Amino acid sequence: MIHALDEAAERLGLYIGQPLANARAMCPDLKVFDADVAADAKTLSDVADWCDRFTPLVALDPPHGLFLDITGCAHLFGGEAALLTTLVRALARQGFAVGAAIAGTSICARTLTRQASSSIVADGGEAAAIERFPVSALGAGEAITTGLRRAGLKTIGDVASRAPSEITARFGARFSTLLAHALGQGDAPISPRKPLPDYIVEKRFAEPIATDTMIAMTLSRLADMLIASMEKQGKGARRLEAAFFRTDGVVRAIMVETGRPVTKSAVIDRLFRERLDALADPLDPGFGFDMVRLSASRTEIVVQEQRDLDAHVHDNDELAALIDRIAARIGGKRVVVHLPEDTHIPECAVMAAPAQHHLAAAMQAEWPARVESEPPLRPLRLFDKPEPIKVPFAAVPDGPPHQFTWRRALHAVVRVEGPERIAMEWWRQDGKQLTRDYFRIEDAEGLRFWIFRDGLYEGEVFDGDGKPASPGWYVHGLFA
Amino acid sequence: MSGARMSALAILRGQIERIQTAEIVHQHDRVALGHGQADGALKGGLARAAIHEVFCEGRQGVAATGFVMGLAGRVAARKPLLWVRQDFSEVETGALSMSGLRELGLDPRRVVTVRAADVESALRTSADALACDALGAVVLELWGETRQFDLVASRKLTLAAQSSGVTGLMLRMAAQPLPSTAETRWMLRAAHSPPGPASMPAAPWSVWGAPRFDATLLRNRHGPCGRWIMEWNCDECQFSEPSTYSQPVAAAPADRQDSAVFQQRRAG
Known part of the structure; x- marks a missing residue:
């Protein structure tokens, strides 16, 4: 089948959708290339x-x-x-x-x-x-x-x-x-590929620019222009995009996001410098850029705070600016704050959220209070996925192990505190999860573990024949 | 050794001395840890606006984490804490748990975590963060030996910390100490809970106590070194001399038979 053809082929009378054999019959020295829709x-x-x-x-x-x-x-x-x-x-x-x-x-x-x-x-x-x-x-x-x-x-x-x-x-x-x-009676709106940015400034060059210093200079001049036009309407930028148009037609767009609206061109300048420095595939000017465009695709109204009297506000601003800079360099998802979740399941109790967007929420979050004069009930380090351990036998079926093997090392249990039973939330999970009995354990070296038995004895875990089997053991975290 | 060489050495030593005393000017700000002997060795406490290194073996990672968290809690006061860590260390010793942090008596609201993919970006981020005086402390958590964290990198961090007043804490797990510009250097191990009562010395059901650290001060720029058992007091948020009981007396619940209350033995 012919998928597409050029003008010369059209003049020969070939048409789109024609079987290739027919076309070859009409024109034996036809040049054929495979269609690649993607x-x-x-x-x-x-x-x-x-x-x-x-x-x-x-x-x-x-x-x-x-x-x-x-x-x-x-x-x-x-x-x-x-x-x-x-x-x-x-x-x-x-x-x-x-x-x-x-x-x-x-x-x-x-x-x-x-x-x-x-x-x-x-x-x-x-x-x-x-x-x-x-x-x-x-x-x-x-x-x-x-x-x-x-x-x-x-x-x-x-x-x-x-x-x-x-x-x-x-x-x-x-x-x-x-x-x-x-016929010009009414018009269907086109659907643009990108939403229209709120503010755009751009600079064109008769002579393409290629050096880093020129690019940096252009960006800071554009940032000045952008800030000037946003300032008139009391806006600050939350998301900025710099597009570099190369002379040979290639366009490279680079985006930075900020946690709070930016109103200073120096900040924009610095964010882009961090971002450009850290690009995995650096900006390749080729034969030079003939146009650079800076646009603010998301803006917010800036609330002017009185800063001089309240050092705390100033500190938060500086922290937000630092987070923006780090996020520009290594990515917004890699800088996180922590929010408490209302659940008993240990691995779900804390949610990590991008710091740029949730800093204020995290600072105000209500964490459950700890029990006074109790030693820590939750481990300081928690494994993403509980790691299975080998337990040779437990003295009493429901009791803690006397020794266990974790990461190929044998640990003799010296002290135990527990069990703390944590039942899974049946109203959330679709698959049935097992009840866990957690023990806080200290081994002969003084290392402290948080281990659990996944499932109740004689109640929840069954082997292939439907007979009760012994549940598995896992290390879930480590105490200081 | 010839006389000329000796005098050259003396001049250099004098220069080093001057550089070091110049640093002291910035470093009068110290925070007491709460442990009497350790504070004595540290001339009153841990210096702010400096770099402190905490080393440990791979398996002792969590003890060192607890110790660093304690130090950070002391020096940061109510300011935010930036925790920079490498992706790899999370696999090895687990992620820092905010619930666990809360249980240590510290405030998870002020912790911002940076998940750096590699050592270079972790180092760069920490250097940047140390220059930001809105922070109370910056913790850099690195796993294993790293070529990148050399004397130059360490010097950079120290200078940034000195100019901004932010304290830098290096948590180096599974690494060997190398020359650096750190103010103090620690080697950490977990310490045992004190033994149970004499009636049941090996009872596996004896109760737990607060986190305890076997801390060795390997290097101290302005004082002696030493080794202490330090206990973290979760209620008062400070270190203390080890208590002889594994649990505070007041908290011993009625349903526990033998809370090692009257055992007056100094553990260590």
Whole structure:
């Protein structure tokens, strides 16, 4: 099957969906390449990245199309015509065959690209511009196109001349909506790939920049501009993205997040410096970047606190800034604070949450009070997964072991405290979990363990034949 | 050795002396640990704005963790604590449990944990954190021998700590002490609970006590070294001389037959 073909092949009369054997029969020296849908999608997405330089609103129209909403952007590039020429020329230089058009509605523009590339249609001229084109240009699908042809409606103008109710009755409401959009009657909104950032600043270079110092300088100048525009509206940035547009079309975006809104350009500057330093695959300027864009994709209203009188607020700010810096370098999920959970199950009693977002909550959290004048009841170090231990025998079935083997070392039990029975929460787990009897144990060396027997004797654990079996033992934690 | 060499050595020693005394100016701020002899050796307590190292064997990791946590609790007072650890040590000795921390009488609300993937990023993070004076203490937990933590790295941390006043605690599990710029260096082991009453000396049911550490002060820049049994008092949040009872008298519950209450024996 032919998945896609170029213009020369089209002129030979080959068509998409034609069996390859037929095509070979028509043209014996046909060059054939395997279709790679994933790679095509990747390329389209890369091209869309590149198109971000013209407008932040870029939408994919798979398999081969892109919609760019250039409302209010064209004048930056010298008008619509100039924008179109720049875009087409740049893409053609990369080796792409491009059809591009500008129109009042996205569907109309798409129809134009298939028949009259590089045309610009003013508002209201849509119907006149596309009425001569064959119905296939609408891109309505094989069944509808064939149906329209069979009905004798060869051009879009023919279809448009019929009453909309007839079209809807025959070809469905979706097609009639598509047709209406193509004719400029109403428009379907495009769905951009990325949400529109709240603030954008960018810098273009006639001469591409490549050195680290230039990049750093550009970033700090952009940060100043961004802060200046946010300050006017009392906003601070929570998430920032720097996009580096390389001359050869590759775009690299780098994001940093902060725990509280940033209002100082020095902070932005430092966060990006940390992030750039720590990148696993460093920023590769290639032949240089011809554009750098800094955008604040999440912003918040900044509440001005009175700092001078309250040193505590100041300290928290500094801690938050430190957490942001560390998170920028090693990732936000790697800096955590701890929140208590309302459960008896030891491994679930504490939740680790990203410090950037939960610092305030963690500082206010209510932890269960410890029992006064008791030795520690919970171990200082807890294993993620309890580690199985070998217990040769227990003196009494329900009692603690006299010795056990953990990590290939034998530990003789000298002291025992327990058991503390912890029943699993039957209302939460879907699978049945066993009751645990925990013992605090000290061995001959003075090391202290928290071990448990998984399941009750003669009650919960059974072997293959349904007879009671002896439950397993585990080390769950270590006491100081 | 020739006279010229001797005098050169003397000059160098003098320089070192001056550098060291220059450091003392910043280091008058000390926190008493609560253990009389240890505080005596430390000239009043653990110095703030300095680096302290705690070493232990691999299997004694949790004892060292408890000791470091105690030190951190003493020096940090009410300020936040940054705990930087390497991914690997969590597999070896388990993750630091906040419930356990609470049981030691410390406040989990002020603990921020950094899960560094490797030693380099752990070191860098700690150096950065030590420069931030909003923190009370920074703990760097490393497992095994590391090439990266050399004299230069140690010096960097010390300088950062001195300028900001934050105390750095290095928890080095399964590692051998190497030359460093640390103010003190400790070797930690877990200590036994005191023996039970004479009537049942080997009874496996005898009760537990507070965490006890067999702490050896290997190096002390401004005082003598020593070895002590130190007990952590979870209620008062400080170290103390070992009590002879495995549990405080007041807490001995009625349902326990022989709480080793009247056994007056000094353990160690």
